[in-house]
Amino acid sequence: MSSNYRNFRNNVPWLILFLEAVFIVLFLFSKDYSSRTSISYPAFQDVNHMVIFGFGFFLTFLKRYGFSSTGFNLLIVVLGVQCSMLVENLLDFLLQRYMDCGLKRITKATVSTTAVVISTGAVLGKANPVQLILMTVVEIIFFHISRWINHTFLQIPDSIGMMHVHMFGAYFGLAVSSRFSEPSPRSEKNASTSKSDLLSVLGILFLWVFWPSFNSVLATDKHKAIYNTYFALAVSAVTACILSVLTTKDGKFRMSDIRSAVLAGGVTVGYASHSIKYPWIAMILGLLASAITILGSYCSQRCLNPALKIHDTSGVHYTFGLPGVLGALAHVVLLVIENWTNLPRLGSLALIYVGAFCLTISVALLTGLITGLILNLKLFKTTTVSKYFDDQFYWEFPHLAVGF
Amino acid sequence: MSSNYRNFRNNVPWLILFLEAVFIVLFLFSKDYSSRTSISYPAFQDVNHMVIFGFGFFLTFLKRYGFSSTGFNLLIVVLGVQCSMLVENLLDFLLQRYMDCGLKRITKATVSTTAVVISTGAVLGKANPVQLILMTVVEIIFFHISRWINHTFLQIPDSIGMMHVHMFGAYFGLAVSSRFSEPSPRSEKNASTSKSDLLSVLGILFLWVFWPSFNSVLATDKHKAIYNTYFALAVSAVTACILSVLTTKDGKFRMSDIRSAVLAGGVTVGYASHSIKYPWIAMILGLLASAITILGSYCSQRCLNPALKIHDTSGVHYTFGLPGVLGALAHVVLLVIENWTNLPRLGSLALIYVGAFCLTISVALLTGLITGLILNLKLFKTTTVSKYFDDQFYWEFPHLAVGF
């Protein structure tokens, strides 16, 4: 089977090269970008930094998978951003829409690519680069289609539609992951050491600090979005610590809980961050988000995943999926409270937001499942279970004997 | 004694939860924040980044205390910022003061929390999370009171009063630390490895790069503050290298010296950075700051600390305390030189600045001592000396056997 991959490997670079060549040719046909921009460079930079650096190191918790976590993340993000821009261009062209300027287009593409990065977390260590790249292209296309349906048929504003990115990424990733063979439960490679966990903390803190940028980059009222996201994150961090101590046997902190729950507030508050009027609402959302994450983590690992035979390497279900669902619902509840005097508007608002939410999850699960099936055709499925979670299968180590 | 903590631990999360609930309830009563802001988001982001990420990794030099250094730092900062905002709101309400807008309030709260982060450095590895959290709340309150006295009775502008944060944090931390049992001098956990030192370098370089943001965020003439801080830091870095070589036995560099002295210039120049007219003055301050730090480090470790029975884990006395004192004095000297033609004004200026300095130090030492006494009541004192500096006492390690 290993030789299977070796034969296969000879085609890998040609596949990527072909993809990149197609991208370059397609960019030939894209319209000129204006140099005026409605997004500031630091705002784009923050999002770019989060996706490349923050998520790259967020995923380094596996003890033997640091190179792949950071390296493949870079590869996927740059391909995803290019692909996302081309799909957006195509949609703009087909629908004769107004076109965003340069920087705004890259920023939106980078935010969309977050879906892929999150999905990667579910198949981390199990998918080979070709599978990851195929997944990237397919997921980006379907995420754009889902956003387009939301925008066109349900009149969801784009800044809200974009926030479905966490939920879409998580459920797409879970559906893909359900088609992969499960790793052996005794696999000693599917674990972290304190060194790799500390590198992962580096990524977590990075994401934590920059999350207000993520929520505000496309928001209309940026200052409110930043302010509310900060408070949601702050309470999330505190709640993560509390619940981590409460759920462990002898009252210790557990790093994996904190990794999942510390960002939950930011994900949850994403939908409504620009419209929440008082910080205490954001704080309560942060508290609930963190609680649902730790609870979800407990349930997923003990009941749900074994029952559904889903292996979710970095726990994207409870890290991004559940807080996303909570955020979408909380957004509807907040809208209901705000518009309760205007019943007809209230009904239609609630309906379309719940509709958008259901649609996004359904599209994610369905297309994820199909993608998972395709990726596990014999053609692509080359990584045996024994080679899961291992850098050495993909990377050359001239220094193997020394200090690994 | 360990079982003592286990019993105690069951109450830890409820304590934090109670505190967080109180914070949320108090935020219910805080006035609405305007969305207009006088501080730019990147400026706030830089300070936030420094405190969460920079200081988090700055403190990872202990070889077995990386999780606690970064994790507890996050917990303390988010609680400290919320507490600081509430105290500020209360003072605004009581004194019928004008209220800052949202972002500026978080930024000021983050800068105030630096005091707590610095104090943490003195008791790093010795205080348990509950002690740290209690210390956070108490210190934030007293720092605000000290600033308020300075502002109201001595007419110190708030941007200067805020710069006492390093000095206050250092001396409060030292006073608290003096009440903790000293670790065994042969403790092998109270040491760094080259790996943990390298992670600490990451934090140092981060803080070094962002220090101009810290000094300029509340300054009136931001560009001058940035310019002068950069030069003071540059000369500090050079001087740290020089003196490190001069003070070691065989002329080698010592990382702990560089860790302490490289930031000294930034701390010292903080008070006067917006008013220094020529870069060479900032450069000389940087040189003196670095020199006083290395000298202070030599004296503290050999004479002062053993005599006073104070154990200062990350050397906050010479890293932040002494450069802060030097900066406060240098600020007075610069004011004297500037106003020497106007004798009456000169006298009163010198008097109030020296008064503010003495007051801040006294409040820090006194309240720190009391806090230290309270924290070492039998109720809270649960970490035995043998469990100092050890992540395993607070964190679950499912991967204990592997590669720790």
Add this chain to the structure above:
Amino acid sequence: MSSNYRNFRNNVPWLILFLEAVFIVLFLFSKDYSSRTSISYPAFQDVNHMVIFGFGFFLTFLKRYGFSSTGFNLLIVVLGVQCSMLVENLLDFLLQRYMDCGLKRITKATVSTTAVVISTGAVLGKANPVQLILMTVVEIIFFHISRWINHTFLQIPDSIGMMHVHMFGAYFGLAVSSRFSEPSPRSEKNASTSKSDLLSVLGILFLWVFWPSFNSVLATDKHKAIYNTYFALAVSAVTACILSVLTTKDGKFRMSDIRSAVLAGGVTVGYASHSIKYPWIAMILGLLASAITILGSYCSQRCLNPALKIHDTSGVHYTFGLPGVLGALAHVVLLVIENWTNLPRLGSLALIYVGAFCLTISVALLTGLITGLILNLKLFKTTTVSKYFDDQFYWEFPHLAVGF
């Protein structure tokens, strides 16, 4: 020989102190800086962050040289920036030129210092601190002279002349390195471990994310520069992965290839980033840059370096030199294509840009060679080949026995 260094070491700090004192005295004579600035603080901050933090960790790939890589990098950068500002001040004074304001001057000085940081990569682990500091001062002076000749006699705009920094740094470094004794090919210290490589990935990702800031900081059309640099970097990253797989024996990724090639697009597109009209041109440049880097890496290591007896520790020749050359030539080609209707202007344009390119390389090689000769006088040459690539020769390790 080791005692040779010990004797020598006693003079090291005095040398640096003397240098720093000279700098401070010279700053006494520099004119006042205006507080108005034409460069924003975040732009300066990004470049500063890249040089101190990004390059510092970029160079940590050697397994026993992490302290020196990051520590000496900081020392060199701060000395280089001060030296560069003084040389610029002197030139401004001698030529009665208009003077930039404060922040712009530090920014330009930081960009110039990149040349030194790149050169350091070539002699990494072989040069001692004194050699590095001397090299810094000499290289900064010659780089300014080269830029001044380009600007005065060839009318090259300063934003283009500044982009020669990569090429100048690389060839200066190579020339210096050719005068150092080669390390033993079996030296086990001249290698990386997966841990040190992962820290280096941290630096690489940092540089990758911030490279658009570097190319845009002095550009006239900042948004175009950012946009084009992003695409060149994206395609570079993809191409680096492709070619890395193609050139290894069994189709695996190689981290050292990715380290060299991932930034190549940013270096190459630097000259023309503000004037490229369509992103696909930047993408093709990124592809070519990455290809030339991997090809260059293959040729250098196998043919060129052994023949010329040059040892290039971090491969600056193909990482920064070749992409720089490609960029300079591509810039000329793009100018030719743009101006092909205006033949006389075309001829003169091509001539001066090719002239500037040849001049810069010649100055770099010649002055580098001379510097290399001087640095290897018996006076300075104190590091024996057996002590190459070793932190322990320069740093005190109190924790030697534990976990190194």
